[in-house]
Amino acid sequence: MYTNKTDIQNYPGIKWPYPVDYEKINRISCDVLILGGGLAGCAAAIAAARRGAKVAVVDKGPLVRSGSGGTGIDHWHDACLNPKSKISPEQLMEFYFQNPYWGGKYTMGHMRYIQAMESYKALLELEKIGLPIRDFDDEFEGSAFRDDTTGLMYAYDYENCTVIRLKGGALLKPTLSAEVERLGVQAYEYIMASHLLTEDGKTGPGSRVIGAIAFSGRTGECYVFNAKSTIICSGMPQGEWIFSTEFNGASSKFWDPNNTGEGQAMMAEAGAELTLMESNYTICANGGMRWPMYGTGDSNNTWYGCPIVDANGKRIPYTQNGKVMDWSEIYKNTWPGTGDGGSVTSGSLGELPGDLPEKIMSGEYKLPFYADLPSMPPDERRVLWGLMIGNEGKTNYPVYKLYGKYGFDPDKDMLQVPVMAPKSNFNKRAKPYWNGEVYEPWRECQKCSNCAVYDWTMKTTLDGLYVAGLTAGNNFASGAITTGAYAARNAWKAAKQTELIPVNEDQVQKYREQIYAPTKRDYGIGWKEFKAGCARVMQGNCGEYKSDEVLQNGLDWFKSIREGEMQQLYARNPHELMRTNECYTQIMVSEMTLTASMARKCSSPTMNFKRLDYPGTDEGENEKYITITVKDGKYTTGEIPVKYYLQAPYAQSFKENYDKYCALED
Amino acid sequence: MDYSEALLVPNPMTPNTAIVFNEDKCVGCNRCVNVCRADVLHPNPVKGKPPIVLYPDECWFDGCCVLACRIPGASELNSPLQQKVAWKRKETGEFFRVGMKDPPPPNNRPPVGEKPLPHGF
Numbered sequence: 076m077y078t079n080k081t082d083i084q085n086y087p088g089i090k091w092p093y094p095v096d097y098e099k100i101n102r103i104s105c106d107v108l109i110l111g112g113g114l115a116g117c118a119a120a121i122a123a124a125r126r127g128a129k130v131a132v133v134d135k136g137p138l139v140r141s142g143s144g145g146t147g148i149d150h151w152h153d154a155c156l157n158p159k160s161k162i163s164p165e166q167l168m169e170f171y172f173q174n175p176y177w178g179g180k181y182t183m184g185h186m187r188y189i190q191a192m193e194s195y196k197a198l199l200e201l202e203k204i205g206l207p208i209r210d211f212d213d214e215f216e217g218s219a220f221r222d223d224t225t226g227l228m229y230a231y232d233y234e235n236c237t238v239i240r241l242k243g244g245a246l247l248k249p250t251l252s253a254e255v256e257r258l259g260v261q262a263y264e265y266i267m268a269s270h271l272l273t274e275d276g277k278t279g280p281g282s283r284v285i286g287a288i289a290f291s292g293r294t295g296e297c298y299v300f301n302a303k304s305t306i307i308c309s310g311m312p313q314g315e316w317i318f319s320t321e322f323n324g325a326s327s328k329f330w331d332p333n334n335t336g337e338g339q340a341m342m343a344e345a346g347a348e349l350t351l352m353e354s355n356y357t358i359c360a361n362g363g364m365r366w367p368m369y370g371t372g373d374s375n376n377t378w379y380g381c382p383i384v385d386a387n388g389k390r391i392p393y394t395q396n397g398k399v400m401d402w403s404e405i406y407k408n409t410w411p412g413t414g415d416g417g418s419v420t421s422g423s424l425g426e427l428p429g430d431l432p433e434k435i436m437s438g439e440y441k442l443p444f445y446a447d448l449p450s451m452p453p454d455e456r457r458v459l460w461g462l463m464i465g466n467e468g469k470t471n472y473p474v475y476k477l478y479g480k481y482g483f484d485p486d487k488d489m490l491q492v493p494v495m496a497p498k499s500n501f502n503k504r505a506k507p508y509w510n511g512e513v514y515e516p517w518r519e520c521q522k523c524s525n526c527a528v529y530d531w532t533m534k535t536t537l538d539g540l541y542v543a544g545l546t547a548g549n550n551f552a553s554g555a556i557t558t559g560a561y562a563a564r565n566a567w568k569a570a571k572q573t574e575l576i577p578v579n580e581d582q583v584q585k586y587r588e589q590i591y592a593p594t595k596r597d598y599g600i601g602w603k604e605f606k607a608g609c610a611r612v613m614q615g616n617c618g619e620y621k622s623d624e625v626l627q628n629g630l631d632w633f634k635s636i637r638e639g640e641m642q643q644l645y646a647r648n649p650h651e652l653m654r655t656n657e658c659y660t661q662i663m664v665s666e667m668t669l670t671a672s673m674a675r676k677c678s679s680p681t682m683n684f685k686r687l688d689y690p691g692t693d694e695g696e697n698e699k700y701i702t703i704t705v706k707d708g709k710y711t712t713g714e715i716p717v718k719y720y721l722q723a724p725y726a727q728s729f730k731e732n733y734d735k736y737c738a739l740e741d
Numbered sequence: 742m743d744y745s746e747a748l749l750v751p752n753p754m755t756p757n758t759a760i761v762f763n764e765d766k767c768v769g770c771n772r773c774v775n776v777c778r779a780d781v782l783h784p785n786p787v788k789g790k791p792p793i794v795l796y797p798d799e800c801w802f803d804g805c806c807v808l809a810c811r812i813p814g815a816s817e818l819n820s821p822l823q824q825k826v827a828w829k830r831k832e833t834g835e836f837f838r839v840g841m842k843d844p845p846p847p848n849n850r851p852p853v854g855e856k857p858l859p860h861g862f
């Protein structure tokens with residue numbers, strides 16, 4: 076029998092289980108330092124270590140499972156160079172530029188091109204280190220989604236074949252971390268990086284990054300890293316608008332909950348330029364309203380192709396451009412051509428009818444709805460509930476196995492779609508993605524945003540500092556793995572020509588004082604109330620509609636919180652110390668978002684950014700990236716052209732630049 | 742526990758427990774503790790006892806801790822009640838859900854591609 080007896084309520088006030096030492100400093104030197112050991116960080120570590128670099132990886136969690144991809148993935152994107160693909164990397168660029176959901180004209184094109192060029196090759200590399208990628212035991216022989224010569228299985232669009240279903244995707248992170256370990260990379264786990272260290276302690280544009288300072292969330296000890304090159308792979312900021320642990324714990328967040336934006340904050344603090352900070356949206360299924368990821372009946376993404384029926388078993392048709400599709404068309408949504416391109420990324424090719432809310436209101440379809448798995452052809456059903464659900468992130472145990480334990484049988488059972496108000500099923504951006512109600516002020520950073528400005532070597536505007544994965548604006552597993560390796564190759568190439576520059580002890584001391592201040596207090600404000608309070612400021616002052624006055628009001632609030640509550644944050648153990656340091660991050664990232672929003676004096680449909688006080692949209696001269704950095708203790712904004720990566724000093728074509736900078740020979 | 746005694750304790754945390762243990766099976770090896778990204782679980786000061794669920798409010802409900810355990814039935818993911826989903830048997834219209842009392846027999850068919858994990862995690 077399972078009991079609740081180990082609930083903390085039964086152990087009030089017992090001693091912290093790990094030895095605590097807030098004074099101790101551990102010093103580590105390496106060639107390549109990687110901050111964040113998720114998919115991008117592990118791929119970077121492997122690429123650099125294989126080339127002979129001495130590598131250190133720092134992660135808030137354990138590498139075996141940390142990061143957004145730590146629990147698995149089911150589909151591998153943009154494998155344009157696989158034998159069956161009908162889409163070239165160049166064509167794929169067109170798709171990204173056309174599709175606002177994945178960045179549209181603000182796409183970091185160099186990063187997407189790198190992904191398209193290396194995605195398939197990276198997958199074969201993963202296979203070499205033990206990741207099952209094919210239908211190795213011929214379970215799906217003869218299925219339309221399977222290529223019987225290679226055993227590769229495709230998802231969503233069986234004609235273009237750019238997305239590959241991974242038979243063992245749930246094993247991705249354990250496989251990567253085993254290779255990291257095998258290569259002798261030093262892993263620093265349960266350790267939070269919080270500031271970059273710079274040459275002579277000088278920050279601001281033009282400074283050189285020479286390492287980072289970090290501390291353990293278990294022992295509280297300090298770690299000072301001195302490196303020739305540093306790569307930030309710490310994911311995306313989250314929680315600027317949403318803080319709710321009350322309903323479903325950290326599941327209110329989509330990305331790994333340790334992704335709180337330190338990478339962005341520390342890069343800006345050191346003097347690097349960031350961009351797309353003003354890009355955010357109200358996502359369907361956010362905050363405490365979220366249902367288990369991929370764990371309810373759905374018709375989108377991982378669940379693509381599953382028939383949805385109403386309470387009486389009446390089938391709700393898939394449509395495309397308003398036209399009803401029949402089953403035979405569902406997986407043939409070719410792009411370019413008839414489809415909207417959704418097929419190229421994830422399953423958003425066919426949709427439920429746009430007037431479904433009206434049809435629910437009029438009684439044509441009756442709630443609740445169900446995912447009618449039993450009506451699917453057996454191979455499509457098994458690949459959906461078995462491969463996709465089973466390998467997709469957060470589905471292996473929490474959905475597939477847990478539901479199975481309670482007898483769920485996809486051959487017999489129809490999984491319920493959450494009952495929601497008819498209109499709320501139709502979030503503007505995410506199509507019918509039945510994962511929870513939409514609450515407008517609860518926003519999140521857009522999927523491809525909040526990243527550094529970087530060049531074709533993936534170096535930021537500071538020497539010695541590189542980015543990859545989500546921190547480079549890439550939201551896919553294949554993107555994290557490819558950009559991680561690409562950035563690492565270039566970071567190591569540069570490191571080989573660099574001497575180690577010693578850290579500046581005054582800077583170390585300054586950051587240590589800031590990091591440990593909350594341990595000197597045992598009353599004041601705790602991290603949870605603080606985070607929730609800051610989120611409320613953003614809900615009110617950086618919501619769907621923006622104006623200079625309201626944004627300024629947000630900045631005034633944060634100035635006041637910095638002087639007040641931020642000085643009263645307390646931490647009673649190293650874990651709370653980690654979360655209180657995330658509070659500093661949250662304030663800084665929020666301020667950068669407000670400041671960048673102020674600098675964008677027009678609306679942007681691509682960014683879901685609406686200005687009340689400026690009538691224009693981001694066409695013509697308004698079409699640009701807003702950049703932000705910290706200079707002399709103040710935020711400074713600037714601008715650079717979209718597609719800067721195809722302008723001087725770079726060549727005009729993706730291919731030429733890629734060939735020049737991919738560093739494959741080094 | 743003396744059930745007649747009232748205690749001065751904080752309210753139960755939400756979500757309540759996130760992970761629950763079977764004390765008869767769990768050997769307190771702490772594998773689950775060291776796979777958790779959020780340090781939800783902490784080693785028990787009593788050796789051999791199940792880990793303490795310190796921060797259920799930070800659980801991402803990813804199940805990696807349960808997957809890491811080598812002893813079948815020692816731990817279980819206890820999704821909050823509001824995350825327990827339901828389904829309907831197509832033929833009979835019966836209602837089932839995660840966490841229900843007296844569920845039908847389990848469906849133990851493994852997912853596609855299931856293999857032992859590197860590291861054993």
Ligand SMILES: Cc1cc2nc3c(=O)[nH]c(=O)nc-3n(C[C@H](O)[C@H](O)[C@H](O)COP(=O)(O)OP(=O)(O)OC[C@H]3O[C@@H](n4cnc5c(N)ncnc54)[C@H](O)[C@@H]3O)c2cc1C
Pocket residue numbers: 110111112113114115116133134135136141142143144145147148149150151152266267268269308309310311329330331333334335336337338368467468469543544545546549550551552553554555
């Ligand atoms: C449920 C789910 C399912 C998904 N399914 C798919 C899929 O099927 N296909 C696909 O292509 N993509 C999928 N994705 C997306 C994919 O997992 C991510 O794009 C990818 O993991 C991003 O890699 P990353 O390394 O940039 O970030 P992450 O993998 O999130 O890694 C970031 C790491 O940085 C660490 N970190 C953060 N801050 C600090 C700090 N201050 N100090 C030290 N460490 C820090 C974190 O602990 C984390 O380990 C899915 C994501 C989720 C959440």
Ligand code: SF4
Pocket residue numbers: 762766767768769770771772773774791792809810811812815816
């Ligand atoms: S891994 Fe299993 S046996 Fe070990 S402490 Fe956790 S629940 Fe107990």
Ligand code: SF4
Pocket residue numbers: 759760776777778779780781782799800801802803804805806807818
């Ligand atoms: S489900 Fe994940 S976050 Fe929750 S306790 Fe287990 S490993 Fe930790």
